[in-house]
Amino acid sequence: MYVAVKGGERAIANAHALLAEKRRGDTGVPEIGIDQIDEQLALAVDRVMTEGSLCDRKLAALAIKQARGDLIEAIFLVRAYRTTLPRFGFSEPLDTAAMQVRRRISATYKDLPGGQVLGPTFDYTHRLIDFALAADGDADAVPPAATASPDDSERMVRVTDIIAAEDLIEANPAPQDSQPVGDLTRDPLGFPAGRDLRLQNLARGDEGFLLALGYSTQRGYGRNHPFVGEIRMGEVEVELFVEDLGFAVSLGEITVTECQMVNQFKGSLIEPPRFTRGYGLGFGHCERKAMSMALVDRALRADEFDEERKGPAQDEEFVLSHSDNVQATGFVEHLKLPHYVDFQAEIAMLRQMRAEVAARLSGRHQAEAAE
Amino acid sequence: MSSVIGLSSGVGKAGHMDEQDLSQDRRATLAILARGTETELAAPLARHWPDLAVRDLKRPEIGLVMVRGRMGGDGAAFNLGEATVTRAVVELASGRRGHGQMLGRNPRLARMAAIADALWQDAAERPLVERDILAPIRARLARASAQTRAETAATRVDFFTLVRGEG
Structure with a gap:
C-alpha cells in the first residue's frame, strides 16, 4: 500500500x-x-x-x-x-460510406466499384533509412504529389455491402437509435459487456496491447480466419443535433480510419453459413490500430457464435480490463512511489520468520548434540 | 464532399423560400461557417458590419461532443471518442439570433460564425454574407477537395493476380 x-x-x-x-x-x-x-x-x-x-x-x-x-x-x-470540459452532447453516428476517401484497399477483391487507392502509405516501401531526410530540408525540394483525374463514375460502396448483397455475410446489429448507447466515461465497465461498450473500450485501448492480442488470434489463440474486407481512411462529417435549432448541424470534418474484417463463416441447421464480422474505427490515420481492434472485436464475439473461449483475446474481462494504457500505467507506475511503511512491515515479518527458522535449527542441533 | 456542404446557396431564392427550404439552406450555411478560418470570417465582418451591435446570449464556450460510430459502419451505434467543440449564440439589434458551433477550441471563431449566421437570416444582408463570407469559404473547400481527390486518384492501383506456373 x-x-x-x-x-x-x-x-x-x-x-x-x-x-x-x-x-x-x-x-x-x-x-x-x-x-x-x-x-x-x-x-x-x-x-x-x-x-x-x-x-x-x-x-x-x-x-x-x-x-x-x-x-x-x-x-x-x-x-x-x-475531464475539465462540459459535454454538449452526442454526435449523429458517423457515416463512413460518405467519407471523402484518401485511402481504400481491399484484400478480398481485386476489382471493386470505386477501385482501390493506396493514398499515403508505408506499404510497399523498402523500410530503408532515408538519409536524405537527415539533411537540412528545403521545402521546395519536395516534389508535389502526382495528380490524376478522379474517376467519380463509381461510388466507393463498402466492400462488406457487396458481400452482404449476396447474403454471404452476417447482418450488422440493426440501428436502434432510441436505445441508450453504453458510455465508459459515464458508467463503470461491467461484465458481460455489450458490443457497444467493447468497441468503445477497444477504440481507446492501447495499440500495442491490441496488436499483440490480434496477432495471438492469428497464431492460434482464438483463430477466426480473418480477411481485410476493406480499410478506408479519409474525412467524415461530424453532426450535432442542436435543440434550439431543431436540426442536426455540421461541426466540421474529422479524419478516421475504418477496418472491416471479414471472418470465417458461421451457420446452423436452419441458417445458411455466412461470413462473420470484426470492426475497427479510430481517429486519424491509425491503420494498425483499426486492424487490431477489428481482430479483437471478432474474437470477443465468441459467445455469439458458440465458440469455446480458449485464447486470451477471447477473454472479455481480461481484454477489457487491461486495454487502457492510462489505467495500466497508473497502477504499474505507482509502484515507484514511497511504500516505506508497507516495506518495513514486510521486513519485520521476514526477520521474524528467519528468527523462527534459526531457533528451530539451533534447537535441533542441541538435541542432536545431546544424543 | 459531404451532402450538407454540397447544397447550393440560397441567394437566388431569397425572399421566396418556404420554411423547409430556409432551414435546409441555413443548415448548409452553418456547415460552411463551421469550416471558416479567422481571416475568412473576421475580414468581411469588419469590412461590412464594423459597428454591429451584438448581444451574447451564450458566451463562447468550449466543450465536448461524444462522436459516435456504427458497428460495421451501418449497424447499431457505439461511442468512438470525444471531440472538442466551441459554440456561441448571439442576438443582433434586429432580434435575429445566430448560432455558431464548430470543431476545435476557438471562441472568437465560434462567435463570428454566430454573427454571420444571424446576418444571413436577414434577407437584406444575405447576399453580402453569401458573396463575401460563404462563397470564398466554399471555393477554398472545393479547391482543397479537388486537390485531395486528384492526389488520391494518382495512387489508384490495379492488382493483377498471377497464376502459379507448373514448375
Whole structure:
C-alpha cells in the first residue's frame, strides 16, 4: 500500500524545473512548434487522439510536446484535460460510406466499384533509412504529389455491402437509435459487456496491447480466419443535433480510419453459413490500430457464435480490463512511489520468520548434540 | 464532399423560400461557417458590419461532443471518442439570433460564425454574407477537395493476380 509522505517539496520543484530544461534540450537547436508536431509527426498525433479518446489535433500535439514525445504520458494529459470540459452532447453516428476517401484497399477483391487507392502509405516501401531526410530540408525540394483525374463514375460502396448483397455475410446489429448507447466515461465497465461498450473500450485501448492480442488470434489463440474486407481512411462529417435549432448541424470534418474484417463463416441447421464480422474505427490515420481492434472485436464475439473461449483475446474481462494504457500505467507506475511503511512491515515479518527458522535449527542441533 | 456542404446557396431564392427550404439552406450555411478560418470570417465582418451591435446570449464556450460510430459502419451505434467543440449564440439589434458551433477550441471563431449566421437570416444582408463570407469559404473547400481527390486518384492501383506456373 502507498502511504502519504511529507517533505521533498524543494526537490520536487527542482526536478520539475530540470524536466522543463531537459524538455527544451539544447537551446542551440530550434524549439519545436505545435504546428510542426501536428504536420510532421502526424501519426503520433493520431495515436494520442485515438487513445486519448479526444479528437483535437492541436491539443494532442501540445501534449506530445509537453510529454517530451512519451505518447502514453501525452495520452494521460489529454484524458486529464477532457475531464475539465462540459459535454454538449452526442454526435449523429458517423457515416463512413460518405467519407471523402484518401485511402481504400481491399484484400478480398481485386476489382471493386470505386477501385482501390493506396493514398499515403508505408506499404510497399523498402523500410530503408532515408538519409536524405537527415539533411537540412528545403521545402521546395519536395516534389508535389502526382495528380490524376478522379474517376467519380463509381461510388466507393463498402466492400462488406457487396458481400452482404449476396447474403454471404452476417447482418450488422440493426440501428436502434432510441436505445441508450453504453458510455465508459459515464458508467463503470461491467461484465458481460455489450458490443457497444467493447468497441468503445477497444477504440481507446492501447495499440500495442491490441496488436499483440490480434496477432495471438492469428497464431492460434482464438483463430477466426480473418480477411481485410476493406480499410478506408479519409474525412467524415461530424453532426450535432442542436435543440434550439431543431436540426442536426455540421461541426466540421474529422479524419478516421475504418477496418472491416471479414471472418470465417458461421451457420446452423436452419441458417445458411455466412461470413462473420470484426470492426475497427479510430481517429486519424491509425491503420494498425483499426486492424487490431477489428481482430479483437471478432474474437470477443465468441459467445455469439458458440465458440469455446480458449485464447486470451477471447477473454472479455481480461481484454477489457487491461486495454487502457492510462489505467495500466497508473497502477504499474505507482509502484515507484514511497511504500516505506508497507516495506518495513514486510521486513519485520521476514526477520521474524528467519528468527523462527534459526531457533528451530539451533534447537535441533542441541538435541542432536545431546544424543 | 459531404451532402450538407454540397447544397447550393440560397441567394437566388431569397425572399421566396418556404420554411423547409430556409432551414435546409441555413443548415448548409452553418456547415460552411463551421469550416471558416479567422481571416475568412473576421475580414468581411469588419469590412461590412464594423459597428454591429451584438448581444451574447451564450458566451463562447468550449466543450465536448461524444462522436459516435456504427458497428460495421451501418449497424447499431457505439461511442468512438470525444471531440472538442466551441459554440456561441448571439442576438443582433434586429432580434435575429445566430448560432455558431464548430470543431476545435476557438471562441472568437465560434462567435463570428454566430454573427454571420444571424446576418444571413436577414434577407437584406444575405447576399453580402453569401458573396463575401460563404462563397470564398466554399471555393477554398472545393479547391482543397479537388486537390485531395486528384492526389488520391494518382495512387489508384490495379492488382493483377498471377497464376502459379507448373514448375
